[in-house]
Amino acid sequence: MLLNQFLLLAAILFSIGVYGVIVRRNGVLVLMSIELILNAVNINLVAFGTANGISGQVFSLFVIAVAAAEVGVGLAIVLLIYRNRRSIDIDELDELKG
Amino acid sequence: MWFLTHAWLVPALPALSFLITLLFGKKVLGPRRVHWIGILFVSAAFVLALCTAGAWIQHSGDAAHDQRAALAQVDGECSRVGAAAHAGDAELAGVLAGEHAAAGHAAEAGGHGTAAAAEGAAEGEHLSQPVVRCAHWWDSGDRSFTIGTLVDGQAVMMLVVVTLISLLVHVFSTDYVNGDRRYVHYFAFLSLFTASMLFFVLAENTLQMIVGWELVGVCSYALIGHWWEEKPNGDAAMKAFLTNRVGDVGLLVGMITLFFAAGETFSVLDINTLANNGQISHTLLLISACCLIAAVMSKSGQFILHTWLPDAMAGPTPVSALIHAATMVVAGIYMVGRLYPVFWHGLSIGGSSINLLAVVGSVTALLGALLAFVQKDIKKVLAYSTISQLGFMVTALGVGAWTAAMFHLFTHAMFKACLFLGAGSLSHAAHHSFDMVDDMGGLRKVMPKTFATYLVAAAALSGIFPLSGFWSKDEIVAGTGGLNDANGTYYFALVLLLIAAFCTAAYMTRTVWYAFFGEYRGHGHPHESGSRITIPLIILAVLGAIAGAANLPGKILGWELPESIALRLEHYVEPVGVFFPGHDAGFSHAGFNFGLALLSLAVALAGVGIAWAFYAGGRFAWMAGLSERNALAGWFKRLLENKYYLDRLYTDIIVGGIKRPIAHAANWINQNVLDGVVNGVGRSTVGVGRWVYSRIDQGVVDGVVNGTASVSSASGGGLRKLQTGRVQQYAVLFFAAAALLAGALVVAIGS
Numbered sequence: 001m002l003l004n005q006f007l008l009l010a011a012i013l014f015s016i017g018v019y020g021v022i023v024r025r026n027g028v029l030v031l032m033s034i035e036l037i038l039n040a041v042n043i044n045l046v047a048f049g050t051a052n053g054i055s056g057q058v059f060s061l062f063v064i065a066v067a068a069a070e071v072g073v074g075l076a077i078v079l080l081i082y083r084n085r086r087s088i089d090i091d092e093l094d095e096l097k098g
Numbered sequence: 099m100w101f102l103t104h105a106w107l108v109p110a111l112p113a114l115s116f117l118i119t120l121l122f123g124k125k126v127l128g129p130r131r132v133h134w135i136g137i138l139f140v141s142a143a144f145v146l147a148l149c150t151a152g153a154w155i156q157h158s159g160d161a162a163h164d165q166r167a168a169l170a171q172v173d174g175e176c177s178r179v180g181a182a183a184h185a186g187d188a189e190l191a192g193v194l195a196g197e198h199a200a201a202g203h204a205a206e207a208g209g210h211g212t213a214a215a216a217e218g219a220a221e222g223e224h225l226s227q228p229v230v231r232c233a234h235w236w237d238s239g240d241r242s243f244t245i246g247t248l249v250d251g252q253a254v255m256m257l258v259v260v261t262l263i264s265l266l267v268h269v270f271s272t273d274y275v276n277g278d279r280r281y282v283h284y285f286a287f288l289s290l291f292t293a294s295m296l297f298f299v300l301a302e303n304t305l306q307m308i309v310g311w312e313l314v315g316v317c318s319y320a321l322i323g324h325w326w327e328e329k330p331n332g333d334a335a336m337k338a339f340l341t342n343r344v345g346d347v348g349l350l351v352g353m354i355t356l357f358f359a360a361g362e363t364f365s366v367l368d369i370n371t372l373a374n375n376g377q378i379s380h381t382l383l384l385i386s387a388c389c390l391i392a393a394v395m396s397k398s399g400q401f402i403l404h405t406w407l408p409d410a411m412a413g414p415t416p417v418s419a420l421i422h423a424a425t426m427v428v429a430g431i432y433m434v435g436r437l438y439p440v441f442w443h444g445l446s447i448g449g450s451s452i453n454l455l456a457v458v459g460s461v462t463a464l465l466g467a468l469l470a471f472v473q474k475d476i477k478k479v480l481a482y483s484t485i486s487q488l489g490f491m492v493t494a495l496g497v498g499a500w501t502a503a504m505f506h507l508f509t510h511a512m513f514k515a516c517l518f519l520g521a522g523s524l525s526h527a528a529h530h531s532f533d534m535v536d537d538m539g540g541l542r543k544v545m546p547k548t549f550a551t552y553l554v555a556a557a558a559l560s561g562i563f564p565l566s567g568f569w570s571k572d573e574i575v576a577g578t579g580g581l582n583d584a585n586g587t588y589y590f591a592l593v594l595l596l597i598a599a600f601c602t603a604a605y606m607t608r609t610v611w612y613a614f615f616g617e618y619r620g621h622g623h624p625h626e627s628g629s630r631i632t633i634p635l636i637i638l639a640v641l642g643a644i645a646g647a648a649n650l651p652g653k654i655l656g657w658e659l660p661e662s663i664a665l666r667l668e669h670y671v672e673p674v675g676v677f678f679p680g681h682d683a684g685f686s687h688a689g690f691n692f693g694l695a696l697l698s699l700a701v702a703l704a705g706v707g708i709a710w711a712f713y714a715g716g717r718f719a720w721m722a723g724l725s726e727r728n729a730l731a732g733w734f735k736r737l738l739e740n741k742y743y744l745d746r747l748y749t750d751i752i753v754g755g756i757k758r759p760i761a762h763a764a765n766w767i768n769q770n771v772l773d774g775v776v777n778g779v780g781r782s783t784v785g786v787g788r789w790v791y792s793r794i795d796q797g798v799v800d801g802v803v804n805g806t807a808s809v810s811s812a813s814g815g816g817l818r819k820l821q822t823g824r825v826q827q828y829a830v831l832f833f834a835a836a837a838l839l840a841g842a843l844v845v846a847i848g849s
Binding site: 018021022023030090091093094095096097 | 821822823824825826829830833
């Protein structure tokens, strides 16, 4: 069945995304990893959409739009962090430490 | 009739005077003129009392013509048995009383009615129905008590005596206590004293009598202790009050016994009627009579309870006059007279030759008279003389000579008040000293008015013909003798009274000698007192001289006096009816006995003569200093000077004997039991407190609080480590949790 391959691909992409989010220190790369997670979700939506009608593909379009906005906001935050600290190393941002 | 039914006004006026004097006297009239209130109100009361007496005399005359109407006046509220117990017409009275109750006017409507008690209707006997009026007083349970007035001859006589003496004492006091520091207080209590006695006199039931009796006691306490700043005066007041309390126990027990014995009634008429008809057992009557005698002994200063009376001389002299002549001490005599059937039947006065009342009275008469010889204080001589004279009255009551007792009360009030006020006048002159031996003497020339009045009154007291004391004392002596048709034969009383009469004459002569003759032994220059003092003296001396005319004997040596002047007091004052022993055989009066009268007069003259010869003439020199030479006489004198050691018996032996062990026991209990309990409670409270503090407060409460805090702190410290501030660590946790949740879901859904 073709669906399994898609799902497997999506899972791999998702895992790579999670790995990137957790491990990477660079803020931009963390954002990119998040994009990977979102796209893994998109693949899942489109893959289920072939079997269950058009709504899955429509939903993936919404996800792409929201992801674009999110990256916009995220990059703006990264830019501001860089301006303030001259670095975008996420490990150094531990001001919320209890 | 209006005056008889409105007799309550007489005590009400002085009571009002008391209130006005106390509340407004000082402010409205000023502290130096407040006596006008008292004088005004007491004069009004005196006038009213005279009118009442007039109305009573008229009433006695009227009623004789209309016996049936008198019976119809009985109503059921004041007296339950008054009418029904009528001796001759029991049925008629019962019917009439029944009709009256059915008709039910006046009594029910107004809560009070007019009652004239039934009358023993022996043919030709004069009628004297007491006028009873009563109102509802208060309820206790299903029993209601009445308050009212019982106006009869005895009450009317006392109304006149009390108001008259009180008025004269008021007038006398304006001069005597002039400038006193408690002038307002003094006059207020003088009025209250009068009001209390009048209330007592008019009492319709025994409950009211008790109230009046106690009120008189309280007033005497206040007035005897008028100058309480000096300790002896306060002590004397306390002694008077406490000694009277002893007798009051007898009064209460006696009255309560009578209340139940007479079928639960306080009404004087009912009690008397029932006692007289033999409806109360002799034993109960005897018990209550004996208890009441205890009350008489304390109030009227009879022997063994008389000790307060001489000490009461600490009060202002006009108060002593009031106490001794009109109020207070005669209350006991009056009470016996009021409840005479109780004593008559209880003590079997008519048929015996010895009874408690007569013994107490005659012993008091003699012992009181003997004590008067060793006193230096003129007021104390008079006080012992009062005790002695009251003994005469009690003896008279004890031997059945009711009228003689009342007659003597009447005459004694006049001359004794005169003597006391005379003593006051003397001390006024002699720099407020009452010591006649050391501070007086020779006052005859400087104080002629006081001397004359004192001499008349002293002669009256000694029983010198034709002054009042002669007649009244003679009637008592005749009553004891049984030489005529008197009740019983009381020879021991006769002998004691004759000796007492001799002593009376002798010690009065002694006071006259010391005060008025010889050389002046005091300080300064004595002077005659002002008119406000001498006028009451003159009035009283005149009355003391002529009061004997009130009850002249009907027959002297076979020469009959016209009825209109003989035995007036007996005619109007003596109650005759079913409520008095006189209505059937058994009560009779001793007639005038010429031999006895001559004997008593001779005894009195002998007393005067011997005393005069001893003091003025220097005769009987062997008697002077006898007490130093003769052991027996010395012992006797010491006995008298120590007042028979009664005071010592009371204070040292009885009070001390009771007081010391009780005080010790109370102290021991206080120290050991009470303090132990208190200390124990205190200690255990402290222990419990400590335990609660250390265990519960420190352990449990603080433990919970501290535990909560440290748990929060520890958990906070633990969780703090999770809060690294590094976002990626949070993400790890987040995704780990999500993976775990997803795994759980897969397992849950898949299975």
